[in-house]
Amino acid sequence: MLIPVIMSGGAGTRLWPVSRKAHPKPFMRLADGQTLAASTIRRALAVGDAPVTLTVTGRDYYFLTRDEYQAVDSSADHRFLLEPEGRNTAPAIAAAALWAEQLYGPDTRLLIMPADHLIRDLDAFSEAVAHAEALAADGWLTCLGVTPTHAETGYGYIRSGQGIGEHGREIRAFVEKPDQDTARRYFESGEYLWNAGMFCFRADAILAALETHAGDILEQVRATWAETDAEAAPVELDAERFARVRPDSIDFAVMEKAERRAVVPVDCGWSDIGSWQAISDLYETDALGNRVQGEAVLVDTRNTFVQGEKRLVAAVGVDNLVIVDTGDAVLVATRDRAQEVKAVVEELTRNNDELAVFHRTVHRPWGNFTVLEDAEDCKVKRLVVKPGGILSLQRHQHRSEHWTVVAGEAKVRVGDEERIYGANETVEIPVGSLHRLENPGDEDVHIIEVQTGSYFGEDDIERLEDVYGRT
Incomplete structure (x- = not known):
């Protein structure tokens, strides 16, 4: 069976002031009024053939996530695995694999999905998942690689190799975020896909790969699991044991080193919604290139995104800006530097300012x-x-x-x-x-x-x- 495993742990600092530590990106409402968490669980329920879904998150987000899921489908069996602290994706996936192995068997396939990404073409996504599951059933550690639409410097890349069957390709290399010239070469070559952080593999296959390439992580997660009640609702990992686990991503810990690695290309309207530029692209533009969410008056203003929640925002004679007003904080940035907003969050955090954590x-x-x-x-x-x-x-x-x-x-x-x-x-x-x-x-x-x-x-x-x- 295929069990969707949703990873929900990031703070989304590049989307401050809407995304904050206590109410991060998965719970933002987008142009259609839906949160990313709700969109992700709908996607998971559409592609999984198991009786359950599993979400790996923290206690701080458990109740909010549960309520989002219940609003989507209260009859579904939503399971939760709670981390006492974030240790990156390798320990989280190791714990999810141990959970699946114990409750459903070692050949259970896991579909790893971030909670805060957007996919517009569910049919194309579902088809790619089916191809990835077929490879996973044969023991391949499989990624879903997004077909690039342009030369992008903000994503990691997967270099694909020779074909595996009709739909898969071997992975030749994982590549970190490139500069603009390198990204252009990647895009023009046709060999590279965006690494979207979506994986499919058997529980026993990923555990074996962890044993080989990150044995210390697996050993400590197994020790944590030995102190954990897998039948609890929710399952809570032992805090003292889990604190000893070395943090690492599944990419660095396993996927860059493993032998049987495959990628399935997918063109599904994917976005990681990782910046205000990406958010603004979800809205319709007017004749001057402006996009507005909320109430705004724009005078001689061009190429500007405005999001206001409870009061009117006025802009006069500006160009190429992002303006976000949440009532207790206002962000103003040029569109090409909007990703640097995380520096604001770092400054607020250094000053112990609650605006980095809480909304009004x-x-x-x-x-x-x-x-x-x-x-x-x-x-x-x-x-x-x-x-x-x-x-x-x-x-x-x-x-x-x-x-x-x-x-x-x-x-x-x-x-x-x-x-x-x-x-x-x-x-x-x-x-x-x-x-x-x-x-x-x-x-x-x-x-x-x-x-x-x-x-x-x-x-x-x-x-x-x-x-x-x-x-």
């Missing part, structure tokens, strides 16, 4: 909260708790909280007392008091929370109980 609206397993005001003497949030959502039993050492129910009915515990509060009712939570908020109904509960005190950081939360495993 932050998603949680129970729902979300939006920061309405963040001042030195108070912080105001709007909490939305989903039906059945339960915040952790917690307390704070540096702040008190005042809750006002705006909509719905909330079950609130303060200390040892618990009661139901309806619209316009308020709750006082003194500093140090145990408290919990729950939505027992079938409609969202909306709460306005006013914090007062000396410190309002999210790390001033001491969780004593949590149904989502965050204690």
